[in-house]
Amino acid sequence: MKISHIEHLGIAVKSLEEAIPFWENILGFKCYSIEEVADQKVKTAFFKVGQTKIELLEPTSEESTIAKFIANRGEGVHHVAYAVENIEEALAEAESKGVRLIDKTPRRGAEGLTIAFLHPKSTGGVLTELCEDKNGK
Numbered sequence: 001m002k003i004s005h006i007e008h009l010g011i012a013v014k015s016l017e018e019a020i021p022f023w024e025n026i027l028g029f030k031c032y033s034i035e036e037v038a039d040q041k042v043k044t045a046f047f048k049v050g051q052t053k054i055e056l057l058e059p060t061s062e063e064s065t066i067a068k069f070i071a072n073r074g075e076g077v078h079h080v081a082y083a084v085e086n087i088e089e090a091l092a093e094a095e096s097k098g099v100r101l102i103d104k105t106p107r108r109g110a111e112g113l114t115i116a117f118l119h120p121k122s123t124g125g126v127l128t129e130l131c132e133d134k135n136g137k
């Protein structure tokens with residue numbers, strides 16, 4: 001598949017309010033967007049880091065995958081997201097090569113991106129998100 005760069009790293013946190021000061025006051029990044037993604041039951045906070053971004057993820061419900069992740073493994077790195085040229089083609093290619101898809105059809109993610117996840121059990125233990133920016137296409 002054609003990947004241009006790491007779109008973002010997703011980090012699970014219990015509370016955005018409690019997490020953001022480390023990223024702003026210690027690392028010196030500016031949180032430029034806070035957005036709820038109801039479909040994923042998360043509230044996100046974004047920081048630009050050169051070409052890529054950090055996405056902090058706070059669960060908005062006990063059924064959120066982020067709430068389950070924090071309960072089982074604690075706060076920390078949750079997923080790596082790659083910018084792909086064509087998400088439908090990328091998913092078809094991954095599936096044809098035996099990768100287990102979480103999303104067979106892309107969904108709407110934060111920042112208006114079109115996203116889909118690959119299962120960590122078939123990606124070497126790293127939950128993998130594919131993103132395509134279809135805005136303006």
Ligand SMILES: C[C@@H](C(=O)O)C(=O)SCCNC(=O)CCNC(=O)[C@H](O)C(C)(C)COP(=O)(O)OP(=O)(O)OC[C@H]1O[C@@H](n2cnc3c(N)ncnc32)[C@H](O)[C@@H]1OP(=O)(O)O
Nearest residue numbers: 010037040065069072078102109110115117120125126127
């Ligand atoms: C807003 C949006 C955006 O960027 O635009 C986002 O990022 S939304 C970000 C939040 N949304 C998502 O994550 C959606 C995709 N994720 C999912 O559907 C789920 O989290 C799954 C990855 C399928 C895991 O769900 P499941 O109910 O199976 O959880 P589980 O706790 O039973 O875990 C099953 C096995 O997967 C492992 N596992 C769970 N989450 C993992 C993760 N993030 N990275 C690596 N491994 C992980 C567990 O340790 C366990 O392994 P063992 O069996 O060996 O113990």
Ligand SMILES: [Co+2]
Nearest residue numbers: 010055081129
């Ligand atoms: Co993400």
